[in-house]
Amino acid sequence: MTYLKKKTIRDINVNNKRVIVRVDFNVPCKNGIISDDTRIVAALPTIQYLLDKGASIILMSHMGRPKGKRNMEYSLAPVAKRLADVLGRPVRFAEDCVGEETAKMAAAMKPGDIMLLENLRFHPEEEKNDPEFAKALADLADIYVDDAFGSAHRAHASTVGIASFLPAVCGLLIEKEIVSLGKAVSNPARPFVVIMGGAKVSDKISVIENLLTKVDSLLIGGGMANTFFAAQGYNMQASKVEEDKLDLTRSFLSSELAERIQLPLDVIAASSFDANAEHIACEVGEIPEGWMALDIGPKTVDLFKYLIRNAATVVWNGPLGVFEMDAFAEGTMAIARAVADSPAFSVIGGGDSVSAVNKAGVSYRIDHVSTGGGASLEFLEGKILPGIDVLEDKYSYEGRRPLYAANWKMNMDSAKAAYFVDDLRQKAANTAAELVILPPSVYLSQVAKAATDSGIRCGIQNIYWENSGPFTGEVSSSMAKDCGADYVLCGHSERRHIFGETADMVALKAASAQQAGLIPMVCVGETIEQRQAGKTMEVLKQDIQASLAGVTPDAQVVIAYEPVWAIGTGLAATAADAEAAIACIRQEVEAMWGELAEEIRILYGGSVNASNIAEFMTCPNIDGVMVGGASLQCDSFVKIIENGEK
Ligand code: ADP
Ligand code: MG
Numbered sequence: 009m010t011y012l013k014k015k016t017i018r019d020i021n022v023n024n025k026r027v028i029v030r031v032d033f034n035v036p037c038k039n040g041i042i043s044d045d046t047r048i049v050a051a052l053p054t055i056q057y058l059l060d061k062g063a064s065i066i067l068m069s070h071m072g073r074p075k076g077k078r079n080m081e082y083s084l085a086p087v088a089k090r091l092a093d094v095l096g097r098p099v100r101f102a103e104d105c106v107g108e109e110t111a112k113m114a115a116a117m118k119p120g121d122i123m124l125l126e127n128l129r130f131h132p133e134e135e136k137n138d139p140e141f142a143k144a145l146a147d148l149a150d151i152y153v154d155d156a157f158g159s160a161h162r163a164h165a166s167t168v169g170i171a172s173f174l175p176a177v178c179g180l181l182i183e184k185e186i187v188s189l190g191k192a193v194s195n196p197a198r199p200f201v202v203i204m205g206g207a208k209v210s211d212k213i214s215v216i217e218n219l220l221t222k223v224d225s226l227l228i229g230g231g232m233a234n235t236f237f238a239a240q241g242y243n244m245q246a247s248k249v250e251e252d253k254l255d256l257t258r259s260f261l262s263s264e265l266a267e268r269i270q271l272p273l274d275v276i277a278a279s280s281f282d283a284n285a286e287h288i289a290c291e292v293g294e295i296p297e298g299w300m301a302l303d304i305g306p307k308t309v310d311l312f313k314y315l316i317r318n319a320a321t322v323v324w325n326g327p328l329g330v331f332e333m334d335a336f337a338e339g340t341m342a343i344a345r346a347v348a349d350s351p352a353f354s355v356i357g358g359g360d361s362v363s364a365v366n367k368a369g370v371s372y373r374i375d376h377v378s379t380g381g382g383a384s385l386e387f388l389e390g391k392i393l394p395g396i397d398v399l400e401d402k403y404s405y406e407g408r409r410p411l412y413a414a415n416w417k418m419n420m421d422s423a424k425a426a427y428f429v430d431d432l433r434q435k436a437a438n439t440a441a442e443l444v445i446l447p448p449s450v451y452l453s454q455v456a457k458a459a460t461d462s463g464i465r466c467g468i469q470n471i472y473w474e475n476s477g478p479f480t481g482e483v484s485s486s487m488a489k490d491c492g493a494d495y496v497l498c499g500h501s502e503r504r505h506i507f508g509e510t511a512d513m514v515a516l517k518a519a520s521a522q523q524a525g526l527i528p529m530v531c532v533g534e535t536i537e538q539r540q541a542g543k544t545m546e547v548l549k550q551d552i553q554a555s556l557a558g559v560t561p562d563a564q565v566v567i568a569y570e571p572v573w574a575i576g577t578g579l580a581a582t583a584a585d586a587e588a589a590i591a592c593i594r595q596e597v598e599a600m601w602g603e604l605a606e607e608i609r610i611l612y613g614g615s616v617n618a619s620n621i622a623e624f625m626t627c628p629n630i631d632g633v634m635v636g637g638a639s640l641q642c643d644s645f646v647k648i649i650e651n652g653e654k
Contacts, residue, residue, distance in 0.1 A: 013402040013463065014186065015177040017054065017153055019438070022063040024119055028149035029054060029179060030166050032156040032379065033069035033087045033124075040086045048091055050379055054155045054179035055095065055122070064117040066148055067091075068105055068125045068166055069156065076132030088124040099124055105131065106144040114148040134165050142169025155179025158380040160395030171398035178399055181379065186396065187461060188376035189387045192355045197320035197489050198224055198525045201352070203312070203343060205230025206326025206360065209253045214389040215325065220265050224319075227270045227312050229304045229328030229339065236261065236271055237292050244292075245277075247300040270315070274305030276329065276336060283333040303329025304339035312343055319352040320490070320525075325388065327364045337367070344368035357384030403440035408609050410441040410625070411566065411632035412649050413529070414639030415469065415497065415613070418448055425451045429458035431642040436464075439649055441632070444495055449483050456492020467495030467529065470503055473513075473520035485517075485524035496521040499555055500531045501572045511554030518565075519558040529566040530555050531613070531634075532593065536573035544571075545592045552596040561600075563607040568634045569593055574614030576636065583623035583630075586612045590629040618647040625652040 017027075031051045036043045051067075058065050072082040088101040097120075102110040105125035113123060128134040133141030142165035146152065152174040154160065159167050160182065170176070178186070202223045204212060209232045220226055228236060234247040239257040260269065277295045278287040281302070288296075289305040304312070316322055324347055331337040341364075347354050348370035356365055356374055359381035365371045378384035386393055403409075420428070425447055436443060446467045447455045456466045468491075472482035488496060497503075498521065499514030518528035532551035534544045552567070559565060569590050571581050581589070590610045598605035612624050613634030624630050633652070639645045 013404075014183075014396065015400045015402045016183045017057060017061075017177055017179060019402055020151065020175065020177055022058055022061045022151060025063050025151050026066065026114065026117055026149040027058055027063045027151045027153055028066040028068060028145065028170070028174070029058070029153040030156045030159070030170075031067050031069050031179075032158045033067070033084060034071050034158070035087060037071065037086055042086055042090050045090055045094070047379065048087065048094060050181055051155060051179075052094065054153065054181060057180060058153075059120060059122075062119045063151075064119055064121045064123075066114055066117070066123050066125065068128055068145065070129040070134065070159070070166075071127050072129075074127060074129050076129065076135070078130045082127050082129070084124060084127050091122075091124065095122070097122065102126060106141065111148060128164075128166050135162075137163050137165050137169045139165075139169055139172075141165045143173050146170050146173035149174065152176045153179045154395055154399060155181045156395070157182045157185040157378070157383050159383070160380065160393040161383040161386045161391075163394040167395040168398050176399045178396075182396070184376070185378060185380065185384070185387075188355055189357070189378065189384060192321055192323050192353065192376075193219070193222065193388060193390070195494065196222065196525060197353060198486075198523075199315075199319045200321045200525075201225045201227065201315055201319035201323075203227045203229070203316070203322065203324040203328070203347075204326050205232055205328040205340075206358065207231045207248070209235045209250055209257060212326065212385070213253075213256065214391075215385060216260065218390040219323070219388065220260070220263075220268060223268055225270050225315055226268050227315060229272055229308070229312075229343075230326050232326065233272050233275075233304075234301055236269075242292050243295075244301065245295045245297060245299050247295070270311070272304045272308040273311060274307045275301035276303035276305055276339070278302045278336065281330075283335060285335070287335055302333075303336040309339055309342045313346040316343070316346045316350045316352070319350060320486075322347050322350060322352045322354045323388065324354070324356045325358040325361055325385065327360050331360075331364045331367065337364075340364050341368045344370050348373035357381070357388060405440070408607065408631045410652070411444060411609055411611060412441050412645070412652065413444040413446060413467070413495075413568075413611065413613075413632070413634045414645055415446045415500070415634055415636050416448060416640060417469070417502070417636060419640055420447065420451065422451055422454060425455050426458050428642045429455055429462075429464065432464060432646065433459070433462045435642065435646045436649055439653065441649060441653065443649070446495070446497060449488070449491075452488065452493060453491040459492075465494045466492055467497060467526075468493045469497050469500065471496050471517055471521065471526075473516040475520070475524075485520045485526050489524045489526055494527055495529050495566070496526045497568075498528045498530045501533050501570050501575050505535075505572060511551060514555045515558045518555065519560075522560055522562070527562075527564045527566065528559060529568055529611075529634075530559070531568040531570050533570040533572050533575075533614075539571065539573065544589060548589060548593055549596045552593055553600065556597070556600055561602075561604050563604055566609050566611065567593060567597070568611040568613050570613040570634065576615075578615055580615040580617075580620055581612070583620075583627055586624060587627035587629055590627070594629055616648065618644060618651050621648045621652040622654060 278285040331340040357378040468488040609631035
């Protein structure tokens with residue numbers, strides 16, 4: 009597995025630097041009048057950040073399709089004016105994006121100056137990703153920032169070529185896209201519901217293929233549903249059906265994941281493709297002769313609303329009907345409101361889907377409305393976007409990424425907890441390791457909130473394996489997930505020895521954690537008696553077998569080796585002892601899970617501190633540590649991370 013995180017403008021020094029930013033100013037503009045400035049406004053956070061940090065800013069974008077020719081219909085000059093208005097400061101305009109005059113203007117810039125270049129696509133070299141053209145753009149500046157998510161799926165000179173000549177990092181808008189879309193598709197809170205619609209199945213085959221393996225329910229509507237129904241043998245009358253996709257659609261319907269697919273229960277059928285056409289709600293098998301399905305029906309709306317209300321993550325791409333005509337917009341509008349009303353983390357991608365949500369007036373209540381139509385689709389397909397791929401990695405790991413977990417046990421208070429996270433954010437901002445905080449569960453929400461977008465992750469110290477019910481005093485995995493946890497400790501030695509948790513209980517807990525989308529951190533370890541009797545390896549093997557029984561093999565699962573005699577006693581295992589025990593654990597995981605064992609991170613825990621950390625971290629099988637007492641002070645935890653990384 010490769011772990012990757014891209015550098016952003018926050019990770020580099022831009023003071024006194026000339027920064028060239030690829031933005032998406034492809035706004036609707038007729039006769040010099042901009043009818044919608046959403047995209048200009050969306051670029052403001054990055055521009056403002058760079059201004060605050062003392063950079064000078066060169067902005068570049070394409071607009072429309074001038075086909076490599078200078079065509080004033082597509083000039084960005086009106087955008088420079090509008091940007092100056094919304095920023096309340098002057099924006100210079102360069103009448104060509106390259107050339108002597110522009111180079112002179114760039115060279116004369118001072119911190120705080122802003123300049124917008126003329127449409128990149130006036131030069132055919134832009135879309136050809138011509139290296140000389142890319143270099144000419146690069147020569148204007150010291151740093152390249154990509155903030156145009158909508159163009160990140162295209163390998164052009166301003167999105168890909170330029171990155172080979174300058175340090176290249178993400179802007180704040182593109183960072184938000186990667187974080188939000190990534191969160192939805194790689195580690196979704198469950199139930200994970202995806203809604204898909206739009207004109208055609210063919211546009212979205214890869215999205216369906218990729219997401220079907222991950223979702224709990226895939227709700228299908230729009231023109232796309234017609235092809236599914238036709239594949240099931242319904243006569244769809246005059247509805248749009250893709251005859252050449254019937255076999256493929258049948259293969260989705262007969263796959264073992266088919267039960268996740270939810271087709272409409274009824275449709276709105278119309279006599280013709282016309283805003284004023286006669287129309288009725290009916291079942292799919294009852295479309296009148298010669299009529300066509302143009303929207304989902306009221307029963308479907310009710311069912312979809314119910315599933316959306318109960319989801320924890322919702323991703324939506326593609327309108328559910330011909331929403332451009334009011335008569336066939338009801339399904340799409342009702343679903344837009346349902347997504348906005350749902351407590352789920354919601355993400356919307358796709359050009360028409362975004363206009364539909366805007367039309368419903370609810371976009372401000374959606375967690376993330378993607379700015380990239382085609383780019384967000386490719387992201388949902390699981391593709392690597394070339395414009396993001398070329399940006400510098402903050403860290404990248406081939407293999408097991410180090411993990412430092414702070415197990416606070418029953419310590420801290422709410423004020424200290426929040427302060428700790430703010431402090432850690434700053435002091436450990438540049439670590440390549442993964443940091444996980446395990447606060448007492450009552451502080452979980454607060455800690456998770458404080459850690460938003462920091463890369464610091466949270467976990468809960470213990471859960472009960474039932475989802476809900478009469479279990480006074482207990483907390484379930486789904487509740488922990490809901491409060492922002494990614495991890496759950498299962499079978500810490502204190503749980504086993506003070507509270508009598510058995511390996512069977514640990515296995516139930518780990519399985520329930522996975523069910524809820526949490527990652528189990530399974531703890532094992534021997535007592536002093538077992539060690540002295542020479543039974544360490546035997547105990548570890550049994551513990552691993554019993555605790556992982558029922559756990560679905562997954563590279564994300566973490567194991568922690570915690571010799572009971574080294575917890576809270578000040579006695580640490582020697583690095584050699586720990587390495588031997590952990591190597592034995594890895595072998596046992598391999599016996600159960602095969603090659604995946606190479607990817608599983610195994611931590612050491614037990615009286616870790618800033619002085620002994622380096623010895624542990626240099627052992628080949630030890631991938632990180634679980635820190636107890638020394639994790640209660642941010643400075644001492646940071647010191648451990650620093651010394652561990654040396
Ligand atoms: P997005 O841009 O969000 O990815 P698409 O471009 O795939 O969405 O699909 C949007 C188009 O699908 C809309 O123009 C809409 O009118 C059309 N559409 C939706 N439902 C139907 C239907 N039942 N029959 C024909 N066209 C439909
Ligand atoms: Mg579209």
